[in-house]
Every structure is written in C-alpha cells, then in structure tokens.
Amino acid sequence: MSFSIKPTIAVYDSLKGFMEEKQVGEGDLIVTNEYVLSPQxxxxxxxxxxxxxxKYGQGEPSDEMVDAILKDIKGKNYKRIIAIGGGTIIDISKLLRFNDDYNVEEIYAKGVDxxxxxELIVIPTTCGTGSEVTNISILEFKKKKTKMGLAVPQLFADEAALVPKMLSTLPYGVFATSSIDALVHAMESYVSPKATAFSRMFGKAAxxxxxxxxxKMQKEQEAKLPADMEDFLIASTMAGVAFGNAGCAAVHALAYPIGAIYHVPHGKANHxxxxxxxxxYKELGADLSPVEEVLAEIFNCSKEESWKQMFDLLDFVLKRESLGSIGVDEKIAEEMAASVIENQQRLLANNPIELSQEQIKIIYERCIK
Structure with a gap:
C-alpha cells in the first residue's frame, strides 16, 4: 500500500497576497486567461x-495548442511557471517545465526520462480539476480524435496555491460541470482497486x-453559485489527492472521446x-459497497435508495443531456467504444470490474436517449 501528497498545499487570502509572498517578478511566466487575470x-x-x-485556441487543451505555446516560449529562459486557471491552463502548464527543444509528441514519448x-505553482480557478495536486496532464490529440494522459512524477506542481476568492465570479455552468467532475474523481477513486484507507479518507471528505x-442548494431551491466557494475548492483538491493516488476509471475513459469529438466540457461529458x-458496474456484480456506505450516510437512507437520491440531486445541479442530443448514434457509440479500448487502458485498469468493448458500447447506447 502506498500513498503520497507531492505538492505543498497553501491557502491565500487573495492573488495579490500570493504574488507579494512569492515575490513574483522577473523570470516568472504566468499562464492564464485574460478574463481570469484582468479582474484580479x-x-x-x-x-x-x-x-x-x-491566443492559441479555444476550449480544452490539444497537442496543437501546446506545440504552438512551446514554440513561442522557446529561448525565454523562464525559471518559474505560475498557472492560474482551470484544467486547460493547468494541463498545459505542466508540459512547460521541460527543455524548450521538445514538442508534445516527444514529451509524451520520453515522459519519465x-x-x-x-518550478511550477498552480492556482486553480474552478472547483473540479484537482490537477493542482496530480502528476497527470490530459490533452486532445487531434489526429487520434481522443484525449490521452501523461502521468509521470515530473508533472507534480511544487505548490498548489488555493485562493477561494478567485472562484466568486465563476459562471454557474462552469461551477456545475467542474464540481461534478470532482465528485466523479472522488467516487471513481473510492472503488478503484488501488484505493487505500488514506485515499478513501480524502475521497470521502470530498x-x-x-x-x-x-x-443546501436544493433546500434553498436555487441552482446558482454558492456564496461560499471555499468548501467546493477544498473538496476539489481533496478529490485530486484521492484520484492522484487511486486513479480515475471508466467514467473518465468514456468521457474523453465525447469531449474530443463534440467539444463538450469535460465535467459535462462525465455527467x-x-x-x-x-x-x-452493478449489473456485472462489482463491489460498490464502500461508496454505497458513504452515500447512504450522506443521504440518510438505504444504500440502494442513495443512488437515486444522488443522481436526482445531480440533475438538479445540472440537467443531464443525452448523447443523442449532441449527435451520437449507435454507429458512433461503437466507434467510441473501440477508441476507449484502444486509447484509455490507463484508466480502465482502475475499474472495480473489467468492462469489455461491447459493454462500453452498451453504456454509450443507454445514454443516447
């Protein structure tokens, strides 16, 4: 059994306070979005x-986007990368730590060597990625029409800097999709064969x-951004610690082709x-009792009823869209299932029970309507 938390985790009152404490200046490169940094x-x-x-493209990160960035920073001799943003910003920034002579394909190929x-400092501005505490970077590879992950120790940030105030202007849709992503991180890692008592401690808290x-949102009958986002930000980081140790699984594996082909936000694709x-999993007899016990405790009901309670609650937060509504049909479902088997074995290894290509296709088909 092994468990680790690599980055230092620190909480700051404001971005200004962070910059003053870290003496941000010459030799540093902030990677961010203008709409994130300018208001701060x-x-x-x-x-x-x-x-x-x-400047390099819209949406989630791709191999083409990162190659263009690597070309632009070549020879600039930055000593520290400060990533301020969501999953796209963080996943890109992790790949800027190396020698400027490499392109993305070479970074993925050489990886651990x-x-x-x-130095890398990450300031997450959503409550879902968890990437600030993991050694994983996910990119869309355009020619493969799927997303792929690189997971090597060198991708761990040196510090995860949490600034809760930076989430106060988060659009509701981003909050909903990112927090659902964090929930999936916690749940998939909880039933992973790699789960330990330590990873489950963080997963349960998340x-x-x-x-x-x-x-609380449902009780107030308002699907809007909570006034206090600190708990959601901390939960996201906790879920990141959990899945960084025990891994994500089939939900993420199936979501990747959806995001790559239809450009659906990652958390929404997970949902x-x-x-x-x-x-x-339940139909195949997977042992989901560990996570069922947690859900039953949270919802104060039976284990079986807790599933309905949870998915009804998620639909309140963000109404689930069908795959059919974005253009998926049975033929595409079959193609995506083949892509998952070919490209996502890193994730499928963390399933609580093995899924065949046919079973993955059935999952997709059930989500079409």
Whole structure:
C-alpha cells in the first residue's frame, strides 16, 4: 500500500497576497486567461511575463495548442511557471517545465526520462480539476480524435496555491460541470482497486463537502453559485489527492472521446455517462459497497435508495443531456467504444470490474436517449 501528497498545499487570502509572498517578478511566466487575470489586477500591470492561453485556441487543451505555446516560449529562459486557471491552463502548464527543444509528441514519448527545469505553482480557478495536486496532464490529440494522459512524477506542481476568492465570479455552468467532475474523481477513486484507507479518507471528505453543498442548494431551491466557494475548492483538491493516488476509471475513459469529438466540457461529458457506467458496474456484480456506505450516510437512507437520491440531486445541479442530443448514434457509440479500448487502458485498469468493448458500447447506447 502506498500513498503520497507531492505538492505543498497553501491557502491565500487573495492573488495579490500570493504574488507579494512569492515575490513574483522577473523570470516568472504566468499562464492564464485574460478574463481570469484582468479582474484580479484591475488597473495594475502584471509583475512578470504573461501568456494568455486563448491566443492559441479555444476550449480544452490539444497537442496543437501546446506545440504552438512551446514554440513561442522557446529561448525565454523562464525559471518559474505560475498557472492560474482551470484544467486547460493547468494541463498545459505542466508540459512547460521541460527543455524548450521538445514538442508534445516527444514529451509524451520520453515522459519519465525528462528532467524538469522550471518550478511550477498552480492556482486553480474552478472547483473540479484537482490537477493542482496530480502528476497527470490530459490533452486532445487531434489526429487520434481522443484525449490521452501523461502521468509521470515530473508533472507534480511544487505548490498548489488555493485562493477561494478567485472562484466568486465563476459562471454557474462552469461551477456545475467542474464540481461534478470532482465528485466523479472522488467516487471513481473510492472503488478503484488501488484505493487505500488514506485515499478513501480524502475521497470521502470530498464527497461529503460536494454533496452536502448540493443539498443546501436544493433546500434553498436555487441552482446558482454558492456564496461560499471555499468548501467546493477544498473538496476539489481533496478529490485530486484521492484520484492522484487511486486513479480515475471508466467514467473518465468514456468521457474523453465525447469531449474530443463534440467539444463538450469535460465535467459535462462525465455527467452524461456517470449513471450508466455505475449501473453497468452493478449489473456485472462489482463491489460498490464502500461508496454505497458513504452515500447512504450522506443521504440518510438505504444504500440502494442513495443512488437515486444522488443522481436526482445531480440533475438538479445540472440537467443531464443525452448523447443523442449532441449527435451520437449507435454507429458512433461503437466507434467510441473501440477508441476507449484502444486509447484509455490507463484508466480502465482502475475499474472495480473489467468492462469489455461491447459493454462500453452498451453504456454509450443507454445514454443516447
């Protein structure tokens, strides 16, 4: 049994306070979005070089996007990368730690043999990625029409810097999809064969914070951004610690082709296949009792009833869309299932029970309507 938390985790009152404490300046590169950084700076100028991700394309990160960024920073000799943003920003920034001579394909191929040459600090601005505490970077590979992950120790940040105030202007849709993503992180890692008492401790705490927060929203009958986002941010980081040790599984594996082909936000793609994937686990006899005990405690009901309670609650937070509504049909479901088997074995190894290509196709088909 093994368990680790690699980055230092620190909480700051504000971005300004972080910059002052870390003496951000010459030799630093902030990687972010303009709509994220500008409101925080106001009339002030950034104290160091800034790279805006949207200059290189919209949506989630791709191999083409990162290659263009690597080309632009070549020879700049930055000593520290400061990632301020969601999963796209963080996953890109992790790949900027190495020698400028590598492209993305080479980074993925050489992986564990590469030497990190820059310090990395991550400030998450959503409550879902968990990537601030993992050694994983996920990119869309355009030619493969799927997402793939690189997981090597060199991708761990040196510090995960949490600034809860930065989530106060998060659009509701981003909050909903990212927090659901964090919940899936916690649940998949909880039933992973790699789960330990330590990873489950973080996973359980994350599930409690997220689902209790959702219940409070439902009680108030308002699907809107909670006034206090600190619990959701901390829950996301806790879920990141959990899945960073025990892994994510089939929900994420099935979501990747959806995101790559239809450009659906990652958390939304997870939500589309979440219930159907866990239903398939149950049909095949997977032991889900560890997570059922947690859900039953949270919802104060039987284990079986807790599933309905949870998925009804998720539909309150974000109504689940069908795969059919975005254009998936049975032929595409079959093609995506083949892609999952070919490209996502890293994730499928963490399933609580093995899924065949046919069973994956059935999951997709059940989500079409």
């Amino acid at each position: 700076l106001g009339e002030a100028k950034a104290p160091c070089a800034v790279l805006y991700q949207e 590469l030497v990190k040459e820059r 599930m409690e914070k997220i689902l209790n927060g959702y219940q 589309m296949v979440f219930e159907a994937t866990f239903n398939m």
